[in-house]
């Protein structure tokens with residue numbers, strides 16, 4: 530069982546602070562690193578994989594510093610976000626060359642094993658340039674698995690995948706975790722992280738915003754003032770009913786719609802149809818108006 534310890538780590542690029550005083554511990558199983566675009570996920574993953582030096586703080590694997598420590602790299606596999614640049618190589622040639630870079634005793638056998646792990650045997654003789662997105666992601670996984678590392682770091686592995694490819698990759702990641710590996714993957718999509726991760730770490734603007742299982746993160750995201758847009762046959766009457774009920778902290782009538790800030794989202798969505806019915810108003814539309822992850826995150830960080 531292998532864990533990565535991140536201790537008060539910061540990383541800046543010139544005067545851009547990408548990671549700011551982050552402390553977390555990534556243990557066995559599947560951890561989701563959730564954060565909006567530009568939050569610092571790739572920067573953190575590259576530091577965890579030993580590709581990037583922290584500007585301050587320490588990253589260790591079972592107590593051994595990761596930066597400039599080749600013995601640690603033997604235990605870590607990293608799948609970067611960018612597309613493979615080796616389109617002219619066949620899948621097998623690519624994985625064999627990775628096995629050679631790791632100076633493995635029998636590069637061909639190691640490559641065969643890694644290719645089998647990701648179920649890509651059938652396409653191993655084809656150039657990578659002819660692969661689908663899902664297949665490219667699998668072959669990149671094989672390249673990170675060729676030295677059989679205990680830790681696997683995946684940067685936005687589901688980007689650009691169709692639903693079927695997503696499900697296949699989720700199964701593969703679950704299988705890798707069931708074998709006892711420590712797996713961390715990044716994503717900016719909450720639903721994706723919820724489906725796969727047993728533990729979630731949230732980063733926003735380079736800072737550690739939240740940590741927990743998906744229920745705790747969900748609760749943090751929904752137990753908050755929530756903006757809802759409502760349209761009905763009589764917005765004015767409905768507004769009075771909502772104000773009288775007291776389940777909203779503000780009600781505004783603008784451009785032919787009601788803008789409501791609900792203090793308790795679940796209670797409000799459950800209650801609204803009843804309020805409307807009692808007031809003799811028909812509802813046309815109820816939609817959350819600040820659903821973007823960014824606003825959720827800025828709330829989490831500001832709390």
Ligand SMILES: Nc1ncnc2c1ncn2[C@@H]1O[C@H](COP(=O)(O)OP(=O)(O)OP(=O)(O)O)[C@@H](O)[C@H]1O
Nearest residue numbers: 542545546547564565566567568569570571572573
């Ligand atoms: N090499 C670099 N030079 C300067 N700034 C950088 C560099 N790499 C990243 N940054 C900046 O650091 C911040 C964090 O970037 P990072 O790529 O780590 O975020 P991310 O969460 O992975 O985002 P995305 O999902 O969009 O890749 C951003 O403001 C980004 O512009």
